[in-house]
Amino acid sequence: MNRRFPVWAPRASRVALVISDRRTGREEIELSRGDGGWWALDAALDATTPIDYGFLVDGEGPYPDPRSLRQPRGVHELSREYDPSVFEWTDHAWTGRDVTGAVVYELHIGTFTPEGTLDSAIERLDYLVDLGVDAVEPLPVNAFNGEHGWGYDGVLWFAVHEAYGGPAAYQRFVDACHSRGLAVVQDVVYNHLGPSGNYLPKYGPYLSELAAGPWGDALNLDGPGSDEVRRLIIDNALFWLHDMHVDGLRLDAVHALHDSRALHILEELAESVDTLSHALGRPLTLIAESDLNDPKLFRSRESHGYGLAGQWDDDVHHAVHVNVTGETTGYYEDFEGVASLVKVFEHGWFHDGSWSSFRERHHGRPLDPGTALRRLVAFTQDHDQIGNRATGDRMSALVGNGSLAAAAAIILLGPFTPMLFMGEEWGATTPWQFFTSHPEKELGEATARGRIAEFARMGWDPDVVPDPQDPTTFERSHLDWAEPERPGNARILAFYKELIALRRSIDPDAKVTDVAGDAPGQVFTFSRGGLRVIAAFGEGERTVTVTGEIVLAFGSATVADSSLRLVGPGVAILR
Structure with a gap:
């Protein structure tokens, strides 16, 4: 198995790989400098299981790999090899989705x-x-x-x-x-x-x-x-x-x-x-x-x-x-x-x-x-x-x-x-x-x-901050x-x-229309995709002129004679 352990350390004069496994114990191996400040191991390692490793930089360390894929004992300790390609995925039929518009x-x-x-x-x-x-x-x-x-x-x-x-x-x-x-x-x-x-x-x-x-x-x-x-x-x-x-x-x-x-x-x-x-x-x-x-x-x-x-x-x-x-x-x-x-x-x-x-x-x-x-x-x-x-x-x-x-x-x-x-x-x-x-x-x-x-x-009380x-x-x-x-x-x-x-019944491209706010009554309304949303904030009774029937509501809301009566905070959705 060829394990080269590339690491970018452009200002270092010496970089060594530190490896640790049950069979060989701890070992230091000098890395070779390549182009662009990258260092790597030229030789292959004889290992059949993932090893723990880190890097000595100009004698200091060892530090975790900046591109480590696993830190089993925390961020201050050696990294551990992990190959993400060995996972057996079952999502082959997944075609993805554009997240914009999603819930x-x-x-x-x-x-x-x-x-x-x-x-x-x-x-x-x-x-x-x-x-x-x-x-x-x-x-x-x-x-x-x-x-x-x-x-x-x-x-x-x-x-x-x-x-x-x-x-x-x-x-x-x-x-x-x-x-x-x-x-x-x-x-x-x-x-x-x-x-x-x-x-x-x-x-x-x-x-x-x-x-x-x-x-x-x-x-x-x-x-x-x-x-x-x-x-x-x-x-x-x-x-x-x-x-x-x-x-x-x-x-x-x-x-x-x-x-x-x-x-x-x-x-x-x-x-x-x-x-x-x-x-x-x-x-x-x-x-x-x-x-x-x-x-x-x-x-x-x-x-x-x-x-x-x-x-x-x-x-x-x-x-x-x-x-x-x-x-x-x-x-x-x-x-x-x-x-x-x-x-x-x-x-x-x-x-x-x-x-x-x-x-x-x-x-x-x-x-x-x-x-x-x-x-x-x-x-x-x-x-x-x-x-x-x-x-x-x-x-x-x-x-x-x-x-x-x-x-x-x-x-x-x-x-x-x-x-x-x-x-x-x-x-x-x-x-x-x-x-x-x-x-x-x-x-x-x-x-x-x-x-x-x-x-x-x-303006929050600092004494209550946990x-x-x-x-x-x-x-x-x-x-x-x-x-x-x-x-x-x-x-x-x-x-x-x-x-x-x-x-889900609304066309994703449907725009909002008829946006309005009644400040004294604390009522906000808008229409989208054939629905009318009437949201009431604060206490008190409000009456809003509407057309349509309630398809969903939370709070005290009734429609009579084309008027929506709202009591207290809540929302009514009409079609």
């Missing part, structure tokens, strides 16, 4: 089930099929330090977190999803690396000396040596899509990618993924998370855009959240009133060049004419908007079921690509809090202090699968199923 379900492997593993998540996939979901979107699963965390502080992008089950379990999960007709969109993080276990700087100029973000060191995308750093990102994306069979990637916080080159990394990535999509004969979707409200992200490359499929739309979330909950602090301030809902339904973004009081400047620019709003992923709850609240409280802790139903109808019947956050569909009462398990005491304490400081501008390092913070964030069986939760769950089924 997406965001989940965190570690808290989705009591066991917190990929294999236990497989056992819940039939539930998602019954719900009507089209695609699942796991939070990052790549290797990070500690047993549990959100996953956004990963340091080895190719390795699946061992506590979730490792790479073989991930392949089983994707294969099981495809067997049920579910697409998989994997959340990946290319804008920074975590604070512990990041050994990339030991190998070469992976990090930027000029740019650092609030979450950690930024990648060197445009400085000397950046060609290989960009290659690492693109190769990783193709790894998930090709070797792990996923159908799309959610690109975390692309506004934090510092790239001044004429060919932006996102454009280069999109072009590479489109080439792979053509070769595989199935659609592959790239969706960005961006704070920029810039249509350049998904404008075609022929029109000098980056050519992504779409992006998350926080503005829709903010408009729904403010109208449902009445919260107007911090970045919610500009979204007060139903006019914010009207604007996002008509224009996609609220901040499209308008003044942002939270940023204290104008922000965004309009969508290009004719842009389909399904390019924007909309949600009432997600991991950030819940987890970055002081106590991680869900919308269900703030409002009643009528308001939850109104919010769900707006998202699921609207023109956007709808996304649900795990448990939202039954009004889960378990919080989703920020949790970590950094083994380093100092890092854990610094993380806790940082969380408290983050909440100053939102300690991310406290194991009970992690335990509280697990879904309670007994809840869907309880009457109140079961009613919400049934309503979500009906909404998703109703959505």
Whole structure:
């Protein structure tokens, strides 16, 4: 078996391979320098089973392989060989699907089930099929330090977190999803690396000396040596899509990618993924998370855009959240009133060049004419908007079921690509809090202090912020699968199923019309695909002139003499 162990270390004068197995024990073998700063083993190794290995760089280490596919003992230890091609896939009939317009379900492997593993998540996939979901979107699963965390502080992008089950379990999960007709969109993080276990700087100029973000060191995308750093990102994306069979990637916080080159990394990535999509004969979707409200992200490359499929739309979330909950602090301030809902339904973004009081400047620019709003992923709850609240409280802790139903109808019947956050569909009462398990005491304490400081501008009480390092913070964030069986939760769950089924009756290209907001009555209405949605916020009785019959409602809603009578928060859908 020829094992060459390539590694990029352009500034090193000596690189040695360290191997460890039961038969030979620990051994050091000098690597040979090749072109472009790459080192490799010239000779074959006599080994029949996967070995553990790492690299000594100028005598320091050993460090894990920057492209490690498995870290069985954590991110500070030796890597282990893994061959993804030996997995016996059964998804040969899977032809993929374009994720834009699909119903997406965001989940965190570690808290989705009591066991917190990929294999236990497989056992819940039939539930998602019954719900009507089209695609699942796991939070990052790549290797990070500690047993549990959100996953956004990963340091080895190719390795699946061992506590979730490792790479073989991930392949089983994707294969099981495809067997049920579910697409998989994997959340990946290319804008920074975590604070512990990041050994990339030991190998070469992976990090930027000029740019650092609030979450950690930024990648060197445009400085000397950046060609290989960009290659690492693109190769990783193709790894998930090709070797792990996923159908799309959610690109975390692309506004934090510092790239001044004429060919932006996102454009280069999109072009590479489109080439792979053509070769595989199935659609592959790239969706960005961006704070920029810039249509350049998904404008075609022929029109000098980056050519992504779409992006998350926080503005829709903010408009729904403010109208449902009445919260107007911090970045919610500009979204007060139903006019914010009207604007996002008509224009996609609220901040499209308008003044942002939270940023204290104008922000965004309009969508290009004719842009389909399904390019924007909309949600009432997600991991950030819940987890970055002081106590991680869900919308269900703030409002009643009528308001939850109104919010769900707006998202699921609207023109956007709808996304649900795990448990939202039954009004889960378990919080989703920020949790970590950094083994380093100092890092854990610094993380806790940082969380408290983050909440100053939102006006939240820092004294109620749970300690991310406290194991009970992690335990509280697990879904309670007994809840869907309880009457109140079961009613919400049934309503979500009906909404998703109703959505399927709408032409995916149907546009919204007759968008209106009655500010005094706190009523928001729109029409799409032959349906009329009337959502009421706040208490009190309202009467709206309508035509048609109610096909689905939640809350007190009756039609008489062409008038819809609404009592309290809720929603009525008419045909």
